[in-house]
Every structure is written in structure tokens, then in C-alpha cells.
Amino acid sequence: MVVVLLPSMLAAEAGGRKRIELEAATIEDALRGLPVADRLFDEHGALRPLVNVYVDGVDVRERDGVGARLEGAEEIRLVAAIAGG
Amino acid sequence: MGVLLLAGTRKGLFLLEAADERRDWSLRGPLLEGWEVFHAIVDGRDGTLLACTNSPVYGPTVHRSSDRGETWERADELGLPDDSGLTLERTWHVEPGRAGEPGRLWLGGAPGVLFRSDDGGATWTPNEALLRHETRDRWNPGAGGMCCHSIQLDPDRPERLHIAISAAGHFRSDDGGESWRPANKGTAADFMPDPYPELGQCVHKLLRSPVSERLWQQNHCGVYRSDDAGDSWTRLDGNGLPSDFGFPLALHPRDADTAFVVPMGGGDDRLTTNARLGVYRTADGGESWTLSSAGLPDPAYAVVLRECLASDALDPFGVYLGTQSGSLFGSADEGATWSELARQLPPVLSVEVAAWS
Numbered sequence: 001m002v003v004v005l006l007p008s009m010l011a012a013e014a015g016g017r018k019r020i021e022l023e024a025a026t027i028e029d030a031l032r033g034l035p036v037a038d039r040l041f042d043e044h045g046a047l048r049p050l051v052n053v054y055v056d057g058v059d060v061r062e063r064d065g066v067g068a069r070l071e072g073a074e075e076i077r078l079v080a081a082i083a084g085g
Numbered sequence: 086m087g088v089l090l091l092a093g094t095r096k097g098l099f100l101l102e103a104a105d106e107r108r109d110w111s112l113r114g115p116l117l118e119g120w121e122v123f124h125a126i127v128d129g130r131d132g133t134l135l136a137c138t139n140s141p142v143y144g145p146t147v148h149r150s151s152d153r154g155e156t157w158e159r160a161d162e163l164g165l166p167d168d169s170g171l172t173l174e175r176t177w178h179v180e181p182g183r184a185g186e187p188g189r190l191w192l193g194g195a196p197g198v199l200f201r202s203d204d205g206g207a208t209w210t211p212n213e214a215l216l217r218h219e220t221r222d223r224w225n226p227g228a229g230g231m232c233c234h235s236i237q238l239d240p241d242r243p244e245r246l247h248i249a250i251s252a253a254g255h256f257r258s259d260d261g262g263e264s265w266r267p268a269n270k271g272t273a274a275d276f277m278p279d280p281y282p283e284l285g286q287c288v289h290k291l292l293r294s295p296v297s298e299r300l301w302q303q304n305h306c307g308v309y310r311s312d313d314a315g316d317s318w319t320r321l322d323g324n325g326l327p328s329d330f331g332f333p334l335a336l337h338p339r340d341a342d343t344a345f346v347v348p349m350g351g352g353d354d355r356l357t358t359n360a361r362l363g364v365y366r367t368a369d370g371g372e373s374w375t376l377s378s379a380g381l382p383d384p385a386y387a388v389v390l391r392e393c394l395a396s397d398a399l400d401p402f403g404v405y406l407g408t409q410s411g412s413l414f415g416s417a418d419e420g421a422t423w424s425e426l427a428r429q430l431p432p433v434l435s436v437e438v439a440a441w442s
Binding site: 008009010012013036038040041042043044046050051080083 | 141146164193338
């Protein structure tokens with residue numbers, strides 16, 4: 001079981017849920033299991049470039065990307081990368 | 086009955102409601118917080134609110150509400166096929182289908198794409214003929230992206246549709262969207278080596294008269310009218326307009342000769358002309374234009390974007406505009422006098438108006 005924490009804009013799109021628990025083998029499986037998966041990935045399956053994903057505090061880009069196995073990880077935090085405005 | 090004004094902004098959607106007299110307006114919002122609302126409408130067939138919503142982080146989509154904006158649902162399927170090599174960049178304009186086409190909606194987006202929904206906006210299918218148009222490699226994006234921003238349905242010919250893309254021009258379909266033909270004869274593209282090309286014009290807004298086949302367009306290079314469904318165009322600036330450049334356009338609900346534009350400087354300034362906010366009106370099919378500005382700020386250095394001018398269908402009809410400075414102005418007397426309905430909103434991206442009860 002992993003917990004996914006959603007930022008406010010995505011939480012609004014998920015019926016107000018800021019925290020979703022689910023079973024998943026990989027980070028991508030977890031993200032695709034969310035009701036906002038289409039806002040995280042574009043129509044060709046690519047993670048949108050300004051969506052940052054942290055697994056137990058570590059940016060997935062410092063691991064093996066979203067394809068990495070969760071292997072006991074407890075928390076996925078989604079953070080919108082945006083400057084100003 | 087009453088009137089609902091929908092103001093899409095850089096920071097969500099604002100709704101203003103008034104009785105038919107349109108004197109006192111109540112403001113609600115922001116709805117769809119965090120989303121850039123490029124365009125929002127009421128589908129007059131069933132009262133559903135529809136909004137083209139975009140986010141630099143979470144991408145483009147369409148939201149819809151069947152409870153007057155209290156709750157919203159997002160499109161389930163919206164995107165471009167892998168083999169197109171294109172990715173949907175933004176949603177720009179949503180247009181209801183005809184009265185006898187329940188559930189049908191049209192959606193324009195970037196890069197120069199059109200979608201159709203037959204289930205009220207839950208799922209959207211890209212228009213293949215436009216997606217793979219043989220002239221696509223000759224289209225270029227305007228400053229706002231290569232947006233399909235205008236969709237007009239012929240109410241009398243179910244197979245006829247008009248769209249406009251900046252900067253690809255006006256296209257007409259006479260087979261329900263199975264094929265598209267550029268129809269830009271007489272419209273200028275001064276920025277091209279050939280100033281009157283077959284296509285590539287930078288149309289800023291295109292509307293069909295509610296009461297005739299007449300088309301109007303505000304273009305990067307002029308204001309035009311067509312009385313033959315776009316086969317040929319007549320230029321209408323140079324006879325009272327201070328600039329041939331501008332973005333928005335609005336039409337009289339019952340008189341095909343009356344239209345409104347908001348001229349802007351076409352050079353580097355891109356501000357309303359003569360350091361004021363002025364709406365120009367023609368009542369003779371564009372033969373002459375007169376300034377309508379009583380109640381509008383002067384001086385003013387405003388920007389009024391392509392979707393930011395609208396008219397209602399009451400009698401007398403109302404005209405409404407929104408600015409990048411966050412103001413909404415309205416006229417309940419057909420543009421003769423204006424008042425500020427709201428101020429200090431986020432930058433206004435679109436204005437639409439609908440009958441509302």
C-alpha cells in the first residue's frame with residue numbers, strides 16, 4: 001500500500017481527496033491508478049514535464065523514473081513545478 | 086429570465102448574473118480554481134456550462150457542469166493520436182451543436198485541431214480531415230499558438246461548418262467535417278511573401294451572423310465581411326476604424342449589418358488605439374464605423390483578447406467586453422453607453438453571455 005499526496009488543484013479534480021491509498025508495483029502503476037492520471041500523463045503516455053514526483057522525499061528523476069518499482073516505499077508526493085504567476 | 090455573463094480568466098471562471106434589465110450584477114467565483122479558462126459557455130440546449138481549461142502543469146482539457154457551476158466533471162478522453170506526431174497543447178473554443186443534435190459539441194484547440202463530442206463533452210474525437218490536412222505544413226502559429234479559435238455552424242445547412250485558425254486562415258466544410266477547404270480569397274496576409282495567399286492568413290476571430298449567411302472576421306490584417314459563405318471577402322477597415330488590427334468581434338443578434346470591433350495598434354504596442362478603450366460599431370455592413378465609448382475609460386491602455394467581446398439576444402441587446410486589466414464592461418443599450426460591471430479580476434481571457442433563469 002502506498003499513499004499518494006495530491007496538490008490542491010489535483011485534489012479538486014479528485015473529488016476533494018488530497019490523499020489516496022492504493023496498491024501498486026511501480027510508481028507509474030500508482031500514478032495511473034489515480035483519478036487524475038490524465039492530468040499527469042499526456043495522451044501519448046509521457047509524464048507532463050512540470051509534474052514532479054517524489055517517492056519518500058526523493059525525486060523520481062534521481063531514481064529510475066516513474067517506471068521504478070516501489071519496493072516498500074510509503075509515500076508518493078506530487079508537486080507542480082512552476083515559477084511565479 | 087435573466088442573463089449570465091461568463092468571464093474566463095487566467096485564474097479561473099467568474100459568473101455574473103443579472104435580471105433582464107441588466108442593471109445590477111452579482112459576481113460569483115472564482116470557479117475552476119487554478120485553471121486558465123480560455124473560453125466558457127452555457128449550452129443553451131440543456132443549460133450545461135462548458136469551459137476550455139488549460140494549465141501549464143496539468144495540460145489542456147474541458148470541464149462541464151450540469152449544476153450551474155457547483156460541481157464540475159472533466160473530459161474522460163481528449164488527445165491526439167500517436168501517429169499524428171502532435172500533442173494537444175491547449176483547448177481554445179467550445180461550440181454547441183445544433184438544436185437537433187443533442188449531446189454534440191465542437192472543440193477547437195492548438196495546434197490547429199478540431200474535436201467533436203457526441204456525449205455532451207465526456208469524450209472527444211479529433212477531426213481527422215483537419216488533423217491530416219494536406220496544407221498543414223503551410224500553417225504557422227500566431228503569438229498565442231496555432232489555435233483553432235472559431236467554430237461556426239450553418240443552422241440551415243447541416244453539413245456546412247466554418248472554422249478559423251491563427252495562422253492558417255478560414256476553412257469551410259460542406260460535408261460535416263469530412264473535408265475542409267481554405268476559403269480566404271481577398272483577405273490579406275501582409276506578413277507573407279504573397280500578401281494574398283490561398284491560406285496562412287491570421288484570422289483573429291470569425292463569426293457567422295445569427296440571421297444570415299454573412300460571415301465577419303477580424304483579421305491580423307483587416308476587418309472583412311463575406312456574403313458568399315467565405316468564397317470571397319470584402320475589406321471593411323479604412324472607413325472609420327483607427328486601425329485594421331484587433332482581436333474580438335461581436336454581432337447584432339437580429340441585424341446582419343451591425344457588428345462591433347475593438348481596434349488595437351498592430352505594431353509593437355498591441356494596445357487599444359488612441360490611448361482609450363473604444364468599441365467601434367457599424368450598422369451598414371462595415372461601410373462606416375463609429376466610436377462607441379460613453380462610459381468606457383479614457384485614457385486607457387487596454388488589451389481585449391479574441392474571445393472578450395460578446396452580445397446577448399435581448400431587445401435592446403447588450404454588449405460586453407473584458408480586458409487583460411481585469412475589468413468587465415457592459416452595455417444594455419446596444420453599445421450606446423457602457424458601465425463597468427466588475428474590476429480587479431484576473432486577466433480576462435473570454436467573455437460569453439447567455440439567457441439564464
